[in-house]
Amino acid sequence: MNLLASTEAGPGDSTADHRQAHRRARPRGTDGRLGGGGLTGLGHLLLFMLRRDRLRMPIWVLSLTALTAYFANAIALVMDADTLQTMTVFAKNPVMGLITGPGYGLDDITVPRFIVGMYAVFLMIGIALMSITTVTRHTRAEEQTGRAELIRANVTGRHAQLFAAVILTVIMNVVAGALMAAALQFSEADPDPATSSLLFGAGMTAVGCVFVGVTSVAVQLTGFSRAASGMAGAVLALSFVVRGLGDMSAVAGGDLDWLSWLSPLGWSQQTAPFTLDRWWPLLYSVAALVVLLLISLTVQSRRDLGAGITAERPGRTHAGRGLSTAFGLAFRLQRSTLIWWSLGILVMAAIFGSFSGAMAEGADGMPEQITQLMGGPRGIVDGYLGYMALYMAMIVAAFALITVGGLRSEEQDFHTEPVLATAVSRGGWMASWVTVTLLGSAWLMLLAGIGEGIGAAASLDDWDLLGPTVLGHLVQSAAVWVLIGLACLLYGFAPRLLGLTWIVFAGSAVLSLFGGLLQLDEAVLDLSVFNHIGQYPAEDISAEAVLTFLSITVVLVGAGMVGFRRRDLVTA
Structure with a gap:
């Protein structure tokens, strides 16, 4: 009635009456202010x-x-x-x-x-x-x-x-x-x-x-x-x-x-x-x-x-040739993350490696069980570098799991369905994403080895450490890949259970970092995916473990792709 009355009034009164009616009709407490109104519906x-x-x-x-x-x-x-x-x-x-x-x-x-x-x-x-x-x-x-x-x-x-x-x-x-x-x-x-x-x-x-x-x-x-x-x-x-x-x-x-x-x-x-x-x-x-x-x-x-x-940058009018393939799109979506992780890993590894000199100076006072934890009696520096390779593998594993989790995010955010509406198959899309993640994790381990090797070599003036340090870090990629394979398997068959990979990762990290200090049985320590390859250069690399992990990764990723092809998308 008030609105009707304001409409029938003269043109000079219409605007003011409309504003007054709008203020009366608007629900109280929705003006966005912090005091009272901005918190309406909080409970x-x-x-x-x-x-x-x-x-x-x-x-x-x-x-x-x-x-x-x-x-x-x-x-x-x-x-x-x-x-x-x-x-x-x-x-x-x-x-x-x-x-x-x-x-x-x-x-x-x-x-x-x-x-x-x-x-x-x-x-x-x-x-x-x-x-x-x-x-x-x-x-x-x-x-x-x-x-x-x-x-x-x-x-x-x-x-x-x-x-x-x-x-x-x-x-x-x-x-x-x-x-x-x-x-x-x-x-x-x-x-x-x-x-x-x-x-x-x-x-x-x-x-x-x-x-x-x-x-x-x-x-x-x-x-x-x-x-x-x-x-x-x-x-x-x-x-x-x-x-x-x-x-x-x-x-x-x-x-x-x-x-x-x-x-x-x-x-x-x-x-x-x-x-x-x-x-x-x-x-x-x-x-x-x-x-x-x-x-x-x-x-x-x-x-x-x-x-x-922050304003979003407008995209190009035409996509580059790299985006014409599923692999190119997957790399483009992971590119910025990989760049920032690369910078962080390289700086962190160089810092860790530069303290090899301090480890060498303090080796005389180290108790025997700590020397064994660092890789045995071959040298505390080799032990430290091998141990840090394990530590960096855990950090890179976190990157890998986050990145594989991006597959589910893409699906939930309605981005996967338009991709699959093109000539890209489900298997091709998942394989492209996972391949970028696998290569990206190996790249990060390579950077970690280079950074740590340069830091150690510079602090000790021994550049013979660079090659073994890089190799010791790079082979740990196989352990990271097993976790990627497990994440792919869960994403393919039961994406809601993808968080279980973090439990496996956390358990493996705890066993590797603290299992030796806690004097756990060898059978318990072997439950960690990080405890099989060997902490090179202090320990020999287990070629059998590396090949086994690579085979397991292939099987898990393949099984995950089969599951992804057979299940419905969350947008369907």
């Missing part, structure tokens, strides 16, 4: 996200808790006081400062201090990855697929979805931190006091929450979920490297220890549970979360739904 969205993650959330949380409990109980059972003292020599090495942390409390080592000093950083990486994937899943991925637009068509505020994702992920971090603290407190390590265990869990939560903020900003910058996850992952990698350089300098008595305070991982490590028990470094994490959330809200208020803050 319903949070409940919806909790339901979507009813399986994913407990899997992440319980996996991190189980890993904490395993470390705490296994170390306490296999290490006595004498063993801990010998391990102190190893932990005080600058290279271990680079990998694990500053090593607080090593002068008066205890089992809880050893656990926190040696293994906490790996748990931090796990909880950070949980945060990155969860925030991306419920924000940018929803916009990319168009589901966020359907949600915004209802009575929901501009910031409701982002806030719901942040709250959900913070809840996951708090629960994970509390359970990890409980797992440590009630373990065979018998930690004391309980507040130190609580501080350990709070440090884990703090790291996860910082990367909630990092990812909330990343999803505003780009229109693609994989790019947003890549940005946040790059920040995580940079945080690890910066912290490592600072901690290495601190262990070696250098003057770059301040670098550790530039990393979110370093803030939690500087709390030093069971040694200094400092709570105040966590304030940096809280401040970072608040600042990052404010930035993300500001940016989100100024961008369109579905778009990133």
